[in-house]
Amino acid sequence: MNVNPTDEQLVAYLDNQLDSEQRQRIDAAVAEDPMLGLRLQWLNRSSLPFKSAYDELVNQAPVDRMQAMLDTLPSATRPPLGRRRFLAAAAGLVVSGVLADRLFLSWQASQENDNWRQLVADYMVLYIPQTLDHLPNDEATQRSQLHTIETSLDLSLSPVQLALPRAEIKRAQILEYDGVPIAQITYLDPVHGPMALCITRSNSGSRHFVRERRHGMNIVYWAGMQHAWMLIGHNPAAELEAMATTLRGRLSA
Template identity: 75%
Template sequence: MNAKPSDEQLVAYLDNQLDAEQRSRIDAAIIADPMLGLRLQWLDRSSLPFKDAYDELARQAPVDRLQAMLATLPSPVRPALSRRWFLAAAAGLLAGGVLADRLFLGWQASRQTHNWRGLVADYMALYVPETLDHLPADEATQRAQLRTIDARLGLDLAPAKLSLPRAEFKRAQILEYDGAPIAQITYLDPAHGPMALCVTRSNSGSRHLAREQRRELNIVYWADMEHAWMLIGHQSMSDLEEMATLLRGRLSV
């Protein structure tokens, strides 16, 4: 398999619809390309929660107004219809129309804003200390890796700007998702294991530090006028915020 497997092939792989030779080829491709493994994981997990969403929309349906509409129906019609059936059908039609469109548009906006942090969390959840502890940590290697990131993302990074207390800088690399580059600078904390500073281009404007949790990993994220940043690891939120504040001050200079 010379070309990268398509999403259709990956889905067939997940559904056990490939023969042994096809599966072995995709296994080899996943080993050679970590981002392909992440894509496979994403396809395995990326289903919208339709039932929960429609249950919530049904709860939001204007029941009082629908009951009033039912009361105005001519009497020959009204006995033929169950009140519960009418309300459920009307609420279902409403949910399946305007509110469903609003839900989907909101989901799309959320996906565009937050998807990259979810991808990073999926990837970082696979890391263990052995993923990083064998990597060279000399400054010449780090500077060469950072130059690749600078060229793709328009940054000016240096090992001194990226140093953190209690965590050793291990590697800087460029990942890519849907054509968008994501820089990942990984560290190894002897107490808490792998952590990472990640950055991608963003034109959403400056944003103060915020926090969230994904895949049992703590995340502190922020943005400047051209880039979105996140620090992710198993450290406490307060420790991550302290380190994020330190990094943000250096990287804004």
């Protein structure tokens, strides 16, 4: 087992597919590295609702049509199992085929517009002040981390542009979900705790501020011609929007 487990190993850990020695190594690594614990919780929270999707598919199965087909079979060639069991098995085959693909694609499309904000909220709800307060915050470190974001998202960012009253920049990093890069600039507000400015690519056109709440946190999000932005934290919604206004003015200049 590597000192820094891969996502595949962490998923196997969550699925109870590791032996006791491998589990103990990951337990020890999580105890030593809080960020590894965040990764583990992130993977655990990122499961798609397959059960509810398949339940809906069973409800959509064309049972009447399959019953009619069954009734046309000569009695000698009918399956020996009862009709109820046969229909359930047939519905199961339908679920595993075209209808499953159709329902999943429908679910995926309905989530496309706001899924990245939900992913960020799932991640941010795990943060506490102790997650961030030990991180270096000198300007050289900030510029180095911001350079990674600039390269991934074709942006120009500086610590001065991102500065907010009271809140201190603690880390800038690139995350990735399903091949899509998401930048996260994390702040520590001494009054309200962790907050973050997150950025991803977008071609949906300019959008003014919209507010929402997820996991008890306030969110303000907006979009330009090439990027979508969101500011998330436990700060009051009006305060968060005032910060977003400041950031938008600087970053669009």
